Amino acid sequence: MYHIEKNTVQETLIIPLYGRKVCSEHFPHLFKDPEAERICSMLDYDFEEKGKKMESAAGLFGALEVAQRQYDLACEVKDYLKKNPNAAVVNLGCGLDDTFRKCDNGKCKGYNIDMPDVIAIRNELLPESDRERNLAYNLNDEAWMNEIDAKDGAVFFASGVFYYFRTEDMKVLLHKMAKRFPKAVIVFDSCNSRGAKLMTKTWLKEAGIADVGAFFSLEDKDELKNWSDNFASVSAKSYMRGYRDIYKDVSFFHKLMIKFCDSYVKMQIIKITFR
Template identity: 55%
Template sequence: MKYKIEKNTVQETLIIPLYARKVCSELYPNLYRDETAVRLIDEIDYDFSEAEKKSRSLMQRFGSLEVAMRQNDLAFEVRDYLKSHPNAAVVNLGCGLDSTGRSCDNGSCKIYNLDFPDVIALRNELLPAGKREESISCDLNNTEWFKEIDASGGALFFASGVFYYFLTEQVKALVQKMADAFPGGVLVFDAANRTAVKMIAKTWLKSAKIQDVGAYFAVSNAKSELSLWDSRLQVTSRGYMLGYNDLRDPSVSGFFRFLAKVGNGMMKMQIVKIGFGGRK
């Protein structure tokens, strides 16, 4: 039996990014492969014809490359942290149907997937938690979820495409509370400057009737801007299109490499890494 997803539901908003990851796997097989996305799309009863049509356009294909690079970069950071903290908690903030934690599993880490209750309900149907894995229903801004995380072996938190929808003050408050609760932990996420965030937010802000786009989280120079939030933060960043991979692969055209340079340069599309130092 295939799992049926209706149009215009919360569930639909989760399977579209999942479908994008499947398309990434087909378009850029040497750069990216998400076996879980490929398998799940096959197990879902949903009319993908519109998404399929869109996915072949030039900008959608570049969008797929963006998704692929972002997921690869975050996975790199997870694996890098696990080299020195093999028993760490790996925490996917706003997980949707993403399986990055599982794909980075080293056999001894603890994996946590966090999202709103309706998202976790769907995840439990399609991606039930495996060994050493837990899916937690929560609002990320209500830090009660901290109690659920066993960070005795260290903690790596990552967020993919999440903080664009947070107010700057919400991200700042969350980061400060995490620094209190998880000294020695690391938070990794994607970010971009104000111009890029306005483009990302255009559609959903309109439907939410939100006027003040400027209040939403955006960053140009992560180190200088975010270090001011708290003296314990060790902030670094790398461009997420070309900071980890030079994209010199036959599947990536010269034009897309040019767009990647624009993304890294003018849009400041970056992976931000924040280390939490000792307590105040």
């Protein structure tokens, strides 16, 4: 059993993992995630408090969001691999996410990048497999780019990560990536400033982020087009309905929440293709 301390980085890592497990149990026709169930069973952690929160209607919607986001990003990875089967699949701010394994075609190369303390935990619970590497880097340190073998293409993705980035740091990172990895693609989730403000009341507050105005949010995907001359295209899809419309499969309350996410906080999956 791997012990998880309360109120630590370790605990923030297992929340999305546990969300996928809960989703797998409540919506097995939509999501089945035996890996999330397996890892949670390896943890020495009292899930009772988290479990009660996630069993509520609002908590279950949070679990749905986490699982749907992984599904969306995996769709983009699989789509890229159809044309570039030997490409690098790069998980930015990976936590305990196993999207590479869910998308592995037997030929591509996987890179999971996160801070050293996170990678130390990942190496215990999700150790490297064939063609997969766990890399300990701060994403703002461009040295991680030297580790990526992108000669056969690269698809980058970030799940719930860029909300923690200052907008200026995001501009620098994406511009450097676009110059360094021509013809590559990056996909990530975003919300508007209203969504960012709502987040400050919850998990951004726990992360010590107060000045939400300086952090990344997006009113319109077209804002990104001027960030780099190396962007060939920028597109966006609905987070909850853009890749697979689950609207008809959920309760009335969750239907309302989906509408709220689409219209009020503009939750989207953004895709940028580099020149």
